[in-house]
Amino acid sequence: MREQRAFIIFVALLLLCIFIQYYDFIDSAHSLFLAFFWDPTPRIGLYPWLVESTRQLRDGHFPLWCNLKGAGMPLWANYQTAPLNPFNIIFEIFPSLKLLDYLLMLKLFLLGVFSYWLGRELRLCFLARTLAAVSICFCGFIRLNINHINLNVDLWVPAGLVLVEKIYKTQANFAKLIGLSLLSALIFLGGNPQAGFYALVFISGYALIRGGWGSKKKILVIMVSLCFGCALSSVQLFNFIEYLGYSWNYHTGRIFSLDYLSAQRLFSLFFPWLFKPMEFLPEWFKLPGYIGLIPLFLLLFSLSKINRIPRSALFFWIYLIVVWSMIYQLFPFSYLNYLPVLDKIRTPKHAYFGVCLCIAMLSGYGMDYFFKKLVSLRNYILAVSLINFIAVLSLVLAFILSRHIGMINWMPVIIPLILLMSAELLVAYGIFSGKTELAGLVIIGLVCVNVIYLGAGLRPELTDTKFYQYDNNIVPxxxxxxxxxxxxxxxxxxxxxxxxxxxxxxxxxxxxxxxxxxxxxxxxxxxxxxxxxxxxxxxxxxxxxxxxxxxxxxxxxxxxxxxxxxxxxxxxxxxxxxxxxxxxxxxxxxxxxQDAIPRVWLKLYLSGLDFKNARIYEYKPDMVMVVAHSSENSDLVLADQYAPGWRAFILPAGTEVKIFKEDGIFRKVKLSRGVWEIKFLYQPWGFRIGLFFSIGFLLGMFLLSFAHLTKKYIIKSK
Structure with missing residues (x-):
């Protein structure tokens, strides 16, 4: 089959699967972005932050501060706001809640296309690429996180591996360095630093194992590209790092021990939602990603040529075993969870995409071996024995746990077993008859049923969107x-x-x-x-x-x-x-x-508090204008959050005065007797330095690209 025709067929299949999965969100009153799958963050956090960022950008200034949350909080430095993420930029230009739903489907489509291209770079057959792409796009982890910021980061991982493959297969030229730099910048700007960390670990680890010791120069190019991506995203990173210096968060300590799963939970990968939704695991943050038995069955075929396993497949196996063991606390890799940095990152939540991608790509390798008739009867018997043992063990564990959690819904148990047995029979038919293409096509159909139809419990709670439309006048x-x-x-x-x-x-x-x-x-x-x-x-x-x-x-x-x-x-x-x-x-x-105190007041040194002679006449997120009439030496107190980056100026002279803390949280400036006009302005150093670095690197890359293209044109013209 020609590559162009094969790609068109794949795109048609992928779009059909996306439509079947999310048709009830297309052109309807419900919103996929606001839907509650397992985490309410998109509805109660990501969307309001994005709306506020859009308002401020459309008002002509960077969304650095939000004065509507708590006592006021950094907005740009809140990494999850991600105002420079390309999908968020589209919303900021065309603010529409329904547009966000279509952008989610676009992300899913891009993830599928990138995974397909990765399979092509790995020289997998059409059926193998399609299997891998469908498996990763509709696995439980992606479906649970379809409206979360994780997908902003994770969708670029297979694209990064494609560029790494191209660097190793051809000359590591300037264009590939620029491309990988921009892609790694997109990972940093995705809005999730923890997922970004694991994405870069995944790409770096793949590059090291794929290249080996003999590819030091190309490995250096890849690592430099990742560093350039970090520099390009400095405008987001530096402000975030500055915020960490005066912040409180729950991303440390023994809290993360709650995230890790026991080995008993492994069965959830193979059977979807054995229990009623949300009874499966009472803690929402422990929900793992279902991927099904058929991809696991085909994955075992990737070991058919264990003595000649490609380095790319070797990496997928290493990452799968190591990170899986970290998540499920299996000896000896469970000790990696206590290393610096890793002890502060929620491994199960943010590394699980890599696990699912490894399973999907290895199942693609297995399908490729089957299609090319490299799977022997011995390999088949071994794979059938192992997958059936896993299925039986999973059901035993599920039955044991069901006594404490709830009654099992048997339909999601019986159907996967029927699909698995059908796949086993089809593989046997392909091995004995030699008609592996026909058997492979039917197996792809079974996988689609496996990951799409068996979505029991993965349908979200819907949200009434009438109060969530951008700039509407409907208020509770x-x-x-x-x-x-x-x-x-x-x-x-x-x-x-x-x-x-x-x-x-x-x-x-x-x-x-x-x-x-x-x-x-x-x-x-x-x-x-x-x-x-x-x-x-x-x-x-x-x-x-x-x-x-x-x-x-x-x-x-x-x-x-x-x-x-x-x-x-x-x-x-x-x-x-x-x-x-x-x-x-x-x-x-x-x-x-009745006892609420005004936002601004004077703290007179001799006479006490004065709530009448100070008032705010202009109040914006990153700028506050105050006029005060002080009868004696005093402190002007603004009951908003103090933070590094806030500056105060006496107008009209523009003289800067120091801001002090009041009660450990408010902003105050010292005044002498008289009438004063004070301007509070938010200009954090992290943002300013980061903006300088980002613009500098972007300009430098543009000039280098221009010089490179000019040189190529001159050489070609000669």
Whole structure:
């Protein structure tokens, strides 16, 4: 079959599979991006952050700071915001929620195409490439993370391996160096530093094992390309690193021991959702990726020529064994989890894509050997014995665990076994009859059924999108009085109602916060409100849903008044003399806190606090303009988050004055007697230096590319 025709057939099959899988999200009122598969982050975090970034960019400035979250927090430095990710840039130009759904399907399509091209570079037959691409695109890990930022990173991994293969097969020229540099920059800009770390480890490890000791120059070119990619993404990386210096996060300590899976959970790779959805593993972050029995069966054929195994396949086996052992805590590789850096990265969540890609590509090798009639009867008997043993062992483990978790849904057990037996019979037919192409085509169909039809439990909870449209005027009624209040104030909602960051869509400032990384001063204040030590905050943070919430018992804490929490939303009536009921919806009560302090005030050295003679006359995310009339020496206190990068200037002279911390979290400047106009401006050094490096490297690469092309043109013309 000609390459062009084969590729067209593959594209048609891939598009058909994507349509079958996600047809109910195409041109419908539901959103795939906001759907809840296993992690609510896309709905309650990624989308509001992207909307706020888009607003600020369209207002003409970089989205460096968000003043609608907590007491104010870095936005650009929040790596997950990823404003420079190419898919996010498309949204920033054409903001539309439905467009995000189509972009998710585009990412999935690109992942399939890149995986197919990788198979072609590895000289796999058409059926083998198709099998590998379909297996990785519709494995459980990708389907669970289709709307997560992991896919922004992971989809570039097979493309990176394609470039590595081209460097080894041909001369490592300038164009390939530039291409791999840009691709590694896309990995860094994907929005997930942990997934990016494992993606670069995957590409680097592949390059080292694929090239071997005799390819030192080409390995050097590959490593330099990866470093150039890091330099190109400095504008994102440096600001993030600066933020880490004054942040609190849960990405350290024994919290990550919760992520690792016991060996008993291995069966979940082979059978989809043996238990009812979300009863399979009660902890959402332990959900592994289903890939099915047929790819595992074909994978065993890749060992048919173990004495002549290609180096690329050797890498896939090494990575699969090592990382799989790390995830499932199997001796001796489980000890790698305690190495520096690895002890701070959530290996199961971010390395599982590499495991699934290895399985998919090795199953492609197995299909290639079968198609080329390199699988002997002995190889077949051994593979059948092993896969049947794995299937039986998996069911035994599932049955044992089901006594503690719930009743087994037997349909996802019986159907995979039927499909496996059918594949075994087809392989036997191909071996004895020699008609491996026909048998291979039918096996591809079985794999499609295996990973697409058996999606029980992988359909997400749908979200009503009427409140999530970009720049719409539809606001939950309970928010309306808060939005209409033109004073700078904050709100909270008690318990788990009205998830944090939903407020960002309506430009209301919620004191609660959902994020992956927080200013340490904010975390310390939350610990004080909770009445616990900062050392115990991680357990509290996780137990209440991986975010900082406020309960009814915290409403009388002094810090809520100091932070200017003026509005409180509750599911139940509240009995407090300081709270006035001002509104009610069907499910919620809205109260006004009479003791909330204004956003800005004067702290007079002799006379105490003055809340009347300081006011904010312009308030933007990265700029605040304040005018103050001080009757004596005083401190001007702005009840917003202090952070490195905030600068203050006395106008109109433009003289810079030092910003001090007030109560460990607020910004303040010292004033003498008189009328003052102060400008607070956010200009973090990490962003400025990173922007300089990124532009410098980008300009340098452009000039080098121009010089290279000019030289080639001159040589060609001669």
């Amino acid at each position: 009624p309970i928010y309306q009085p808060i939005i209409e209040d033109k004073t700078l104030c904050r709100m909270v909602a008690t318990g788990k109602i009205l998830s944090p960051d939903l407020n960002v869509l309506f430009r209301a400032n919620d004191f609660r916060e959902f994020d992956g990384i927080y200013p340490r001063a904010y975390a310390e204040k939350m610990a004080e409100i909770y009445g616990i030590r900062i050392e115990d905050l991680k357990e509290r943070y996780i137990s209440q849903g991986w975010w900082f919430g406020i309960e009814a018992g915290h409403l009388d804490h002094k810090w809520l008044n100091v932070f200017g929490v003026k509005y409180i939303i509750s599911e139940h009536r509240l009995n407090s003399p300081d709270l006035i009921l001002i509104g009610r919806s069907q499910d919620h009560y809205l109260y006004m806190n």
